[in-house]
Amino acid sequence: GAVVSQHPSxxxxxxxxxxxxxxxxxxxxxxxxxxxxxxxKQSLMLMATSNEGSKATYEQGVEKDKFLINHASLTLSTxxxxxxxxxxxxxxxxxxxxxxxxxxxxxxxDGTRLSIL
Amino acid sequence: AQKxxxxxxxxxxxxxxxxxxxxxxDTSDQSYGLFxxxxxxxxxxxxxxxxxxxxxxxATEGRYSLNFQKARKSANLVISASQLGDSAMYFCxxxxxxxxxxxxLTFGGGTRLMVKP
Numbered sequence: 001g002a003v004v005s006q007h008p009s010x011x012x013x014x015x016x017x018x019x020x021x022x023x024x025x026x027x028x029x030x031x032x033x034x035x036x037x038x039x040x041k042q043s044l045m046l047m048a049t050s051n052e053g054s055k056a057t058y059e060q061g062v063e064k065d066k067f068l069i070n071h072a073s074l075t076l077s078t079x080x081x082x083x084x085x086x087x088x089x090x091x092x093x094x095x096x097x098x099x100x101x102x103x104x105x106x107x108x109x110d111g112t113r114l115s116i117l
Numbered sequence: 118a119q120k121x122x123x124x125x126x127x128x129x130x131x132x133x134x135x136x137x138x139x140x141x142x143d144t145s146d147q148s149y150g151l152f153x154x155x156x157x158x159x160x161x162x163x164x165x166x167x168x169x170x171x172x173x174x175x176a177t178e179g180r181y182s183l184n185f186q187k188a189r190k191s192a193n194l195v196i197s198a199s200q201l202g203d204s205a206m207y208f209c210x211x212x213x214x215x216x217x218x219x220x221x222l223t224f225g226g227g228t229r230l231m232v233k234p
Contacts, residue, residue: 034221043208043224044162091160095222105152106222108162 002028002098006109014117015086021079021112023094029074030096034106035067038091047092050077084116119144119213121225129231130199137184138194138228140209146170149213151192152222153183156206165207168192196230204232 003026011019023033031052036044048069049057056069066088068080077096081088093111098104120143130136142151153165168176168183176183184193196203209225 043226046221046223049221093160093162095162097220105164105167107164108154111160111162113160 002096002104002107004094004096004107004109006094006112008112009110010113010115012115012117013084016083017116019081019084019114021081021092021094021114023077023079023096023109025075025096025107028096028098030077030098031074033071033077033094033096035069035077035079036093036095038093038111040091044093047079052077081114084114086116089114089116119146119149119211119223121209121211121223123209123225123228125228126226127229127231129233130196130203132201132232132234133198135195135197136199136230138196138207138209138230140192140194140225142190142192142209142211144211144213146213149211151183151185152210152212153181153192153194154208154210155203156208156227158205162208166194199232201232201234204230206230 005024007022033050035047037047038044046059047062050069050071052071058064071077091111095106095108097106122141149170151168155163166176166178166181166183168185175185180197182195206227206229208227210222212220
């Protein structure tokens with residue numbers, strides 16, 4: 001089945017550091033990937049839709065200069081949290097869907113736990 | 118806009134018994150898809166089952182079945198013969214609109230299921 005790989009799985013870093021998270025579709029091409037953020041004991045909130053070869057579409061309230069998304073190829077999207085601060089600490093998870101029938105589910109990466117000290 | 122509501126923040130079930138997790142949705146689209154995902158404490162999102170708005174039969178996947186009542190806009194997940202490994206967060210999600218790789222998912226707030234031995 002379709003596999004999405006997300007790296008790193010956990011990051012702990014100092015305030016002010018920029019952190020890059022990679023999301024790869026391993027056995028399929030994904031023209032669209034999605035980035036979600038999840039706070040403890042809460043649901044997934046869509047941050048942005050990453051489109052290969054074009055600018056990402058950000059959800060309302062998400063700072064595009066803070067959360068830089070690059071989707072340079074059909075198998076890779078990256079999310080960079082720039083100048084991260086403690087309030088950016090969260091669980092970030094990406095997903096992608098195989099093009100085709102509508103019953104194809106979104107396949108998720110294993111997520112990245114980001115902790116900013 | 119789409120909305121997914123899961124009214125049960127937490128539930129207990131005895132091992133080997135069946136349990137129903139509630140999900141109601143709201144959309145003005147005629148074509149949509151409903152998904153259930155399981156999220157264990159490790160964080161990954163595991164796809165369980167899918168129901169299309171035009172599917173006449175309720176979806177089933179092993180011990181999982183979806184009780185789809187279109188007129189009531191509900192898509193409850195039924196887990197039969199609960200196992201200890203079923204303890205996790207469960208999210209109901211909806212993709213609205215026609216089939217498109219760019220369709221995002223809207224998630225409900227989730228239900229934490231705890232299986233008692």
